[in-house]
Amino acid sequence: MKKYKRFLITAALPYANGPVHIGHLAGVYVPADIYVRYLRLRGEDVVFVCGSDEHGIPITLKARQEGVSPKDIVDRYHEINKKAFSDFGISFDIYSRTTSKIHAKTASEFFQTLNYKKIFIEKTSQQYFDTEANQFLADRYITGTCPHCNNEDAYGDQCEKCGTSLTPTDLINPKSMISGSQPILKETKHWYLPLDKYTGFLEEWILKGHKEWKVNVYGQCKSWIKDIGLEPRAVTRDLDWGVKVPVEEAEGKVLYVWFDAPIGYISNTIEWAEKEQKDWKKYWQDEETCMVHFIGKDNIVFHCIIFPVMLKTHGKYILPQNVPANEFLNLEGDKISTSRNWAVWLHEYLEDFPGKEDVLRYTLCANAPETKDNDFTWKDLQARNNNELVAILGNFVNRSVVLTQKFFQGKVPAKSKQTHVDTKTLAEIAVIKASVENSLENFRLRESLKNAMDLARLGNKYLADTEPWNLQKSDPEQVKTIMNISLQITANLSTLISPFLPNTAKKLCGFLNIDPIPWNKIGKTELLLPDHQLGKTGLLFEKIEDDVIEKQLEKLRKTKEQNTLKNDNVKPQKNEITYDDFSRMDIRIGTILEAEKVPKTQKLLKLKIDTGVDQRTVVSGIAEYFDPESIVGNQVCVLMNLEARTIKGIESKGMILMAEEEDGSLKFVAPSGKVSPGSEVS
Numbered sequence: 001m002k003k004y005k006r007f008l009i010t011a012a013l014p015y016a017n018g019p020v021h022i023g024h025l026a027g028v029y030v031p032a033d034i035y036v037r038y039l040r041l042r043g044e045d046v047v048f049v050c051g052s053d054e055h056g057i058p059i060t061l062k063a064r065q066e067g068v069s070p071k072d073i074v075d076r077y078h079e080i081n082k083k084a085f086s087d088f089g090i091s092f093d094i095y096s097r098t099t100s101k102i103h104a105k106t107a108s109e110f111f112q113t114l115n116y117k118k119i120f121i122e123k124t125s126q127q128y129f130d131t132e133a134n135q136f137l138a139d140r141y142i143t144g145t146c147p148h149c150n151n152e153d154a155y156g157d158q159c160e161k162c163g164t165s166l167t168p169t170d171l172i173n174p175k176s177m178i179s180g181s182q183p184i185l186k187e188t189k190h191w192y193l194p195l196d197k198y199t200g201f202l203e204e205w206i207l208k209g210h211k212e213w214k215v216n217v218y219g220q221c222k223s224w225i226k227d228i229g230l231e232p233r234a235v236t237r238d239l240d241w242g243v244k245v246p247v248e249e250a251e252g253k254v255l256y257v258w259f260d261a262p263i264g265y266i267s268n269t270i271e272w273a274e275k276e277q278k279d280w281k282k283y284w285q286d287e288e289t290c291m292v293h294f295i296g297k298d299n300i301v302f303h304c305i306i307f308p309v310m311l312k313t314h315g316k317y318i319l320p321q322n323v324p325a326n327e328f329l330n331l332e333g334d335k336i337s338t339s340r341n342w343a344v345w346l347h348e349y350l351e352d353f354p355g356k357e358d359v360l361r362y363t364l365c366a367n368a369p370e371t372k373d374n375d376f377t378w379k380d381l382q383a384r385n386n387n388e389l390v391a392i393l394g395n396f397v398n399r400s401v402v403l404t405q406k407f408f409q410g411k412v413p414a415k416s417k418q419t420h421v422d423t424k425t426l427a428e429i430a431v432i433k434a435s436v437e438n439s440l441e442n443f444r445l446r447e448s449l450k451n452a453m454d455l456a457r458l459g460n461k462y463l464a465d466t467e468p469w470n471l472q473k474s475d476p477e478q479v480k481t482i483m484n485i486s487l488q489i490t491a492n493l494s495t496l497i498s499p500f501l502p503n504t505a506k507k508l509c510g511f512l513n514i515d516p517i518p519w520n521k522i523g524k525t526e527l528l529l530p531d532h533q534l535g536k537t538g539l540l541f542e543k544i545e546d547d548v549i550e551k552q553l554e555k556l557r558k559t560k561e562q563n564t565l566k567n568d569n570v571k572p573q574k575n576e577i578t579y580d581d582f583s584r585m586d587i588r589i590g591t592i593l594e595a596e597k598v599p600k601t602q603k604l605l606k607l608k609i610d611t612g613v614d615q616r617t618v619v620s621g622i623a624e625y626f627d628p629e630s631i632v633g634n635q636v637c638v639l640m641n642l643e644a645r646t647i648k649g650i651e652s653k654g655m656i657l658m659a660e661e662e663d664g665s666l667k668f669v670a671p672s673g674k675v676s677p678g679s680e681v682s
């Protein structure tokens with residue numbers, strides 16, 4: 001490993017609109033924590049930075065849905081996630097948030113520096129503006145009819161029915177989700193980071209300079225830089241939730257969440273440094289610092305392209321040495337989904353498996369989605385626990401300490417004459433250490449965990465080969481040597497597994513009655529001195545039985561059933577309206593007097609309706625479901641005061657209310673008994 005004076009390790013800032021689950025742990029936080037714990041054990045100067053990402057549209061949308069403020073949302077999930085990380089031993093030096101004062105100041109200053117250096121392009125464009133709410137509308141705040149599939153509830157950035165990506169001006173009949181009114185196009189100015197100008201820099205820095213990066217990361221960067229091509233990206237938004245754009249003419253604008261979030265790493269470091277009385281600049285602005293970003297694959301472009309361009313153009317900052325992004329973790333063959341509740345939630349895991357944090361850490365690391373998407377299954381967790389943690393690690397440790405208790409009253413016996421097997425076994429410890437280091441430093445954490453477990457395998461093999469339990473009578477001197485060596489292996493294990501299984505390492509130190517051993521002592525064969533008294537021992541791991549796993553599978557089966565029952569096609573409730581909004585609609589009961597097909601159309605019927613108020617013509621798209629003759633005389637609900645429209649040359653006044661089934665078939669909405677035409681519906 002290249003020598004650095006210090007390390008700055010960041011883990012993706014989780015978005016504070018929901019709780020974290022096993023997918024997050026496996027992809028980002030467990031790997032980052034393992035790496036950091038390793039560095040700390042080596043005595044490196046390291047700071048491990050994370051926090052909640054609390055700005056952006058999804059948070060304001062969720063707040064609207066729940067009828068609370070964005071602050072309520074982020075306060076809730078900041079606390080939940082902070083606790084979940086702490087429960088699983090993710091050892092951040094700081095877990096702060098992007099709504100902090102320090103962050104607003106840091107992000108503003110960063111923007112100002114780039115602005116002062118004339119890095120940004122300023123561009124005006126036409127964007128939708130809600131005149132009633134007096135604000136510009138983010139793409140997600142506009143709905144309208146999709147020009148491709150006629151879905152009436154398409155969003156300004158995408159139609160979720162046909163999947164087409166849209167821009168707000170593509171929508172037919174755009175509507176503001178805030179006031180429900182029709183937005184107007186209005187000029188607005190935004191600041192753009194001209195990524196295209198830095199293509200050469202990125203080619204040089206990543207494509208030529210960092211060929212050692214993980215294949216999935218390097219490949220995605222290459223495709224952005226070479227195939228897709230970089231374009232200027234707006235770093236400001238018209239929104240009232242976020243860091244205000246610190247320029248006079250930017251009233252009502254905030255920094256785009258993807259501009260402010262990575263600066264959160266910097267502001268969180270500053271906050272930490274103030275508390276610890278350290279110099280934060282050494283970690284961010286000194287070439288002798290090694291910065292590594294741990295992220296999921298969906299964040300590669302932001303951490304490898306956009307943020308580095310920001311850092312580079314600012315001029316004072318270092319760039320990351322590596323960005324070991326992972327792929328995604330699935331659950332029992334299906335994509336993890338918050339809305340379908342298809343996830344293992346961390347707090348639920350702890351309720352069902354108290355004290356088994358390390359079992360989950362082990363399983364997630366052993367099965368981490370390092371090179372491709374991977375699957376978490378409960379059977380795999382059971383197998384890894386029973387066949388590896390219990391049968392290999394637990395078994396070896398247990399035999400070492402129990403035999404020492406039995407033969408030597410828990411005191412470490414002295415070594416005497418060593419056999420060839422003894423010497424070879426002891427020499428192997430340093431070899432295993434080197435392989436763990438090599439894998440860890442190249443971000444192959446699954447491999448490094450497997451290598452660490454090899455030390456327990458070595459111990460088991462040693463005991464099986466030497467059989468101390470059969471020698472106690474015939475050769476007690478040799479048994480002393482064997483148990484001494486077994487205990488030295490156990491002591492080495494307590495450090496070697498510590499980055500992966502911190503709770504287990506602590507327990508192991510308790511069994512051996514020792515303080516944690518630094519990493520550089522691994523490989524030494526005199527970690528425990530003769531006559532050292534061991535501590536109180538117990539079991540490191542216990543078997544997980546089939547019925548426990550069956551319970552978890554049953555839980556998932558129930559979720560699946562509920563998801564099937566729940567009609568996925570039911571559209572979510574529309575935004576709240578006032579009573580006034582409702583009472584502006586004039587809905588009456590009418591009777592169909594005449595009905596005929598509109599020539600040269602498939603769907604349209606021309607209806608003559610007695611509304612009590614008048615007899616009027618309504619054109620309705622119901623011809624596929626009704627014969628004209630069969631509906632004459634039917635009572636229907638009519639929206640009376642909808643503005644008149646001319647359809648196929650016929651003036652249509654008002655609209656008939658219909659209930660639409662999932663398959664698109666239609667039924668009239670009608671009173672349950674006969675009422676006079678003109679009766680109001682309210």
Ligand SMILES: [Zn+2]
Pocket residue numbers: 146147148149150151154159160161162163164
């Ligand atoms: Zn569509």
